Amino acid sequence: MTTTNRSREIRLKARPQGDPTPALFELTESDVAVPRDGEALVRNLFMSVDPYMRGRMNDVESYTPPFALGEVLQGGAIGRVVESRAPGLAPGDLVTSNLGWREAFTAPASTLAKVADTTLPPSYYLGALGMPGLTAYVGVLDIAGMRAGETLFVSGAAGAVGSIAGQVAKVTGCRVIGSAGTDEKVRWLVDDLGFDAAFNYHDVDLEAALAEHAPGGIDGYFDNVGYEHLQSAITHMNDHGRIAACGSIAGYNAATPKPGPNNLSFVVRKRLTIRGFIVSDHVERRLAFVAEMSRWLAEGAVRPRETVVDGIERAPEAFMGLFDGANIGKMVVRLAPEA
Amino acid sequence: MTTTNRSREIRLKARPQGDPTPALFELTESDVAVPRDGEALVRNLFMSVDPYMRGRMNDVESYTPPFALGEVLQGGAIGRVVESRAPGLAPGDLVTSNLGWREAFTAPASTLAKVADTTLPPSYYLGALGMPGLTAYVGVLDIAGMRAGETLFVSGAAGAVGSIAGQVAKVTGCRVIGSAGTDEKVRWLVDDLGFDAAFNYHDVDLEAALAEHAPGGIDGYFDNVGYEHLQSAITHMNDHGRIAACGSIAGYNAATPKPGPNNLSFVVRKRLTIRGFIVSDHVERRLAFVAEMSRWLAEGAVRPRETVVDGIERAPEAFMGLFDGANIGKMVVRLAPEA
Incomplete structure (x- = not known):
C-alpha cells in the first residue's frame, strides 16, 4: 500500500x-x-x-x-x-x-x-448523523424542550445544525420559522424542507419579520447567531419560552466584544430560560439520536x-x-x- | 368605629x-x-x-x-x-x-x-415571610438550584430580596458573596449576616472584585441588578453555572434601553443557564417556604x-x-x- x-x-x-x-x-x-x-x-x-x-x-x-x-x-x-x-x-x-x-x-x-x-x-x-445532527437533536428536544404545536425560530437555519434543527422540530409537530442569509437558502428551507416560514435577514427588519411570521409569538429559539437575532427573538418570545444557545457566529470574528441584547429585562418578565449547551455533554443521547435520525433519513422526513x-x-x-x-x-x- | x-x-x-x-x-x-x-x-x-x-x-x-x-x-x-x-x-x-x-x-x-x-x-x-422572602427562597433553591459547598453571588444583596437570598444560601451551606451600594450595607452583610464576602460596587471594578472574592468562580448568581453586574457574573461563572434572573433594577428607570452583556458567548462555552422567574408562578412553594422560613427566623438563622x-x-x-x-x-x- x-x-x-x-x-x-x-x-x-x-x-x-x-x-x-x-x-x-x-x-x-x-x-x-x-x-x-x-x-x-x-x-x-x-x-x-x-x-x-x-x-x-x-x-x-x-x-x-x-x-x-x-x-x-x-x-x-x-x-x-x-x-x-x-x-x-x-x-x-x-x-x-x-x-x-x-x-x-x-x-x-x-x-x-x-x-x-x-x-x-x-x-x-x-x-445529519454526526456532531451537527446530535447538536440539533439535543438542542431542539432537550434544551429548548419543543413539543408538538409549539413554534420554533431557528437562526442560521440553512446551516449544518440549523437545517437539521428545523427538520427535527417539523418531525416533532412544531411550527418552524428560519432565518438565512440568501434568497436561495430561504427558498430551500420553505420549498424543500417544509419550514412554515423563512426570511433573508439581510433584507428585513428582524423585529418586523418575526412579527409577521410568528404572529402568535415563539416558544423556542434555537440560536446559532446571537446579537441582533437573539434580541429580536427575546422580543417575540412567549411567556416561559426557551432559548437553546448553541452558538453566536455573528460574534466569532469580532476583534472587540459586541454588546448583547438590550431587552434582557424580558427574561424576567416573560420567565424565559436561556440555556447554553455543548454537544459533547450529551453523548448519552447518541443511541436514541442515531436510531431516530436513521429512521427519519430512511423515511425522508429529514433531508440533508x-x-x-x-x-x-x-x-x-x-x-x-x-x-x-x-x-x-x-x-x-x-x-x-x-x- | x-x-x-x-x-x-x-x-x-x-x-x-x-x-x-x-x-x-x-x-x-x-x-x-x-x-x-x-x-x-x-x-x-x-x-x-x-x-x-x-x-x-x-x-x-x-x-x-x-x-x-x-x-x-x-x-x-x-x-x-x-x-x-x-x-x-x-x-x-x-x-x-x-x-x-x-x-x-x-x-x-x-x-x-x-x-x-x-x-x-x-x-x-x-x-422575609412575604413576597420578597418567597422570591429569595425560590430563586436560590429552585431556580439557581444552590447546593451546599457551592458559591453564590448576590447583587443588590442588602435589599429586601437579596439579603434574604444570601441568608437562605448561607443556611443551605453555600459560600455567599454580595454586592451593595454603601459601606454600611457591606459591613451589615459581612458582620451581621455572615456573608463570606461583600463589596461596595461604587468603589470597585466589578470584574476585579469577583476575581478577588470568588477565586474559585461562582456557581450561582442571583441577579437583582442586571447589566454590568450580570456581565461580570457571567465572566466569573463556573461551567454549568445557573443565573436566577430576578430583576434588573439598574435599567428600570432608563429612558432608552441599555445594551446587555457583551460576553454572552460564555453562555454556550460554559453551558450556563439564565432563567427568569416571577414569584407568583411559584405559589405551590409557599407552604414549604413558610414552614422553613419560620423556623429559620425562630432560630435566628435568618435575620430580617x-x-x-x-x-x-x-x-x-x-x-x-x-x-x-x-x-x-x-x-x-x-x-x-x-x-
Missing part, C-alpha cells in the same frame, strides 16, 4: 485577528507511519469544517483546548481503513475520527469509531444537504466560507476522489 | 419618564365603605414598596397589568380587621392584601389572607432588617428611595401609629 504513505495536511500558522484569512493556514506534506499493534492507517474520505473551530484558533482555554500553532488542525472526519493491526478493524472499514485536516493518518483504534451502517453516504456521519469542496488544499477556503454563508447545509471537504 | 371611615391614599397622577419624581403621585382622601355581606373593613399597619412597581407605572402590558392613571396604587400591605361581615374574620385579625398605598379599605374577604402566627412583627409578612418610613404621605419618598439605595433590607411604610 505504498500509495498511502504520504499525506497532505493543513497546519495553523498564525492565530486569527478578526476574520480568518488564507495566511493563517499552511499546506504541508508528511509521511504516514506504518501501523503498530493496535493501530490502523486510515485514508480520509471527507473532513468537516465547523464554526466552533474558530474558537479553538484563539489562544484561550475553552471547553476544548486551543489548537497549537504549527500543528496539524483537528476536526471531524470519516475515512476508510487501509491497513490495520487492530482487532475489529479491517481494510475497507469506514471509521470516523477527530483527525480531519489531513488526507491520511495512523492512529490507535481507540480514537476511531467504526461505522456500522454503510448504506448511507459517508459524509452524513459528519452532518451538503456543500462539498474538493481537495485538502481548499479546506481553509471551505472553513472561511462558513462565515460568509457560502454553505447550504453541511460544509464538507472531499479528500479522496473515490468518495 | 367612626374613626376608620376616612382613608388617605396615593394615586398615580402621571407616568414616569426615567426616574420617578414626586409629581407622579397625588395624596387624596376618601370615605371607606361600610362592609356588606362577605366584606371586611381593614386598617393597614404597613404597606410595601418594591422595585417591581416601577414596571407597573409604565403603560405596558407585562405579567401584571399597568397601574391605571388616577387610580389608587396597589401593593402588598398588612392590616388589622376593624369591622367584619365575613365569616372567619373578626375585628383585630391581621390580614395581608394587595391593597397597599392606602390607610384603610373595605374589601371582600376573598382578597384578604389571614395571618395565623401573630407572634412575629407584622411587617415581616411584607418581607427593615427601613421604616412613617406615614402614607411619605410612601412616594420611600418608593423613590429604592432606586437610590435608601433602604437597608426591606423598605416598608408604617401607616398606623400602633404598628
